[in-house]
Amino acid sequence: MTQSMTLMPTGENAVRALLNSALFNLATDTLAATHERFIAELVGLTEIAAPPFKEAQRAKAYRGLLEACGLQDVEIDVIGNVTGIRRGNDGCGRLIAISAHLDTVFPEGTDVTVRREGYRLAAPGVGDNTRGLATILAFLRALDAAGAATRDDILVLATVGEEGEGDLRGMRHFFAESRHRDCVAALICLDGPTPANMIVSGGTGSKRYKVTFGGPGGHSFADHGIVNPMIAAARAVVDLGALTLPDDPKTTCSTTVINGGNSVNAIPAQVSVMVDLRSNSADQLAELDERFHEIVQQSCTIENDTRSIQKGAIVVDIVLIGDRPAGQTADGELTRNAANAVEAIGLAPVFGSFSTDANVAMTLGIPAVTLSWGGEGGGAHSLAEWTDVDPATTLPGMSVGLAVLLACAGTAI
Ligand SMILES: [Zn+2]
Numbered sequence: 001m002t003q004s005m006t007l008m009p010t011g012e013n014a015v016r017a018l019l020n021s022a023l024f025n026l027a028t029d030t031l032a033a034t035h036e037r038f039i040a041e042l043v044g045l046t047e048i049a050a051p052p053f054k055e056a057q058r059a060k061a062y063r064g065l066l067e068a069c070g071l072q073d074v075e076i077d078v079i080g081n082v083t084g085i086r087r088g089n090d091g092c093g094r095l096i097a098i099s100a101h102l103d104t105v106f107p108e109g110t111d112v113t114v115r116r117e118g119y120r121l122a123a124p125g126v127g128d129n130t131r132g133l134a135t136i137l138a139f140l141r142a143l144d145a146a147g148a149a150t151r152d153d154i155l156v157l158a159t160v161g162e163e164g165e166g167d168l169r170g171m172r173h174f175f176a177e178s179r180h181r182d183c184v185a186a187l188i189c190l191d192g193p194t195p196a197n198m199i200v201s202g203g204t205g206s207k208r209y210k211v212t213f214g215g216p217g218g219h220s221f222a223d224h225g226i227v228n229p230m231i232a233a234a235r236a237v238v239d240l241g242a243l244t245l246p247d248d249p250k251t252t253c254s255t256t257v258i259n260g261g262n263s264v265n266a267i268p269a270q271v272s273v274m275v276d277l278r279s280n281s282a283d284q285l286a287e288l289d290e291r292f293h294e295i296v297q298q299s300c301t302i303e304n305d306t307r308s309i310q311k312g313a314i315v316v317d318i319v320l321i322g323d324r325p326a327g328q329t330a331d332g333e334l335t336r337n338a339a340n341a342v343e344a345i346g347l348a349p350v351f352g353s354f355s356t357d358a359n360v361a362m363t364l365g366i367p368a369v370t371l372s373w374g375g376e377g378g379g380a381h382s383l384a385e386w387t388d389v390d391p392a393t394t395l396p397g398m399s400v401g402l403a404v405l406l407a408c409a410g411t412a413i
Pocket residue numbers: 101128129162191192
């Protein structure tokens with residue numbers, strides 16, 4: 001434990017000074033010494049299934065683990081997020097939040113037994129994002145062992161509903177309702193697998209729709225000439241595919257699922273299409289969203305103008321099934337600390353944009369990044385998911401998140 005009370009410098013040198021300190025060395029030595037415990041906790045948490053909208057059992061277990069780490073005010077909120085606080089010295093209520101999501105994409109009944117071969121762990125959800133949850137526990141132990149007293153409070157936040165149709169519901173709820181929400185000075189999300197040098201400082205926004213074209217339907221021969229929802233849907237698909245979209249900020253429009261019709265000799269009464277719109281820019285996403293609505297309406301109009309509507313016209317029902325805001329963390333203390341921490345392990349920082357829990361904070365103007373939990377992995381969202389916990393590659397990666405957390409929360413070194 002360090003006795004020196006030099007206040008950590010801020011600015012350019014903050015992370016470098018921290019990384020060279022006895023305190024940080026003690027913290028990373030602790031990560032190394034407790035690595036098997038980290039693996040055991042990762043395995044234990046992975047084997048508690050956390051399907052979409054059913055994270056409660058894992059949340060309860062995580063609450064117990066945070067309590068065992070000595071956090072204060074550990075609680076589960078009404079939506080199922082787990083929070084706990086490691087108190088800082090300042091008592092001014094400023095919080096640095098570190099988060100990982102509880103949910104996986106796998107439905108109830110999926111076999112989540114972890115198969116371990118050496119340092120390779122395989123199981124659905126083991127990497128994305130159970131490893132984030134276990135990494136935070138390892139960080140808390142390392143901070144305690146190093147006697148790290150921070151200026152700001154550290155808030156641990158394990159969220160529900162990050163994946164797919166969860167649509168960031170846990171993080172949205174936190175920033176809408178939590179009593180801590182106004183105190184968060186920065187948010188560090190751990191998620192992966194991503195390379196250890198990746199700093200996600202942009203939040204890709206998305207809008208997802210299910211578009212259903214309905215018509216009268218009829219006999220393919222006897223009723224030929226009536227409007228056909230399949231033609232309206234097909235026209236919309238082709239026109240959406242013909243949109244010219246910017247590469248920078250990257251903006252995309254994908255038609256992804258189509259359903260409809262029930263017989264080769266019947267004009268369908270219903271055809272539905274799923275559409276995924278994304279952009280790294282909120283303005284571009286709004287513009288694309290407007291174009292999307294115009295194209296869908298226009299394809300109905302053209303079909304109604306082209307064929308007979310005597311038995312009924314084409315009507316369209318557009319249902320928003322996903323809505324993630326786009327955002328960006330401006331260059332500042334958080335991004336600088338992250339870049340310096342990545343450089344300190346000999347890698348070149350790469351800034352990127354993805355859609356993660358951090359999006360929510362970014363749109364509120366709160367500095368937020370998503371960092372790797374360190375270490376390699378693959379097969380995310382598949383039954384073949386795996387993650388590698390070899391300490392040789394894992395420990396340097398883990399030190400990045402720990403350094404950023406400590407640098408942002410401020411500590412005497
Ligand atoms: Zn994830």
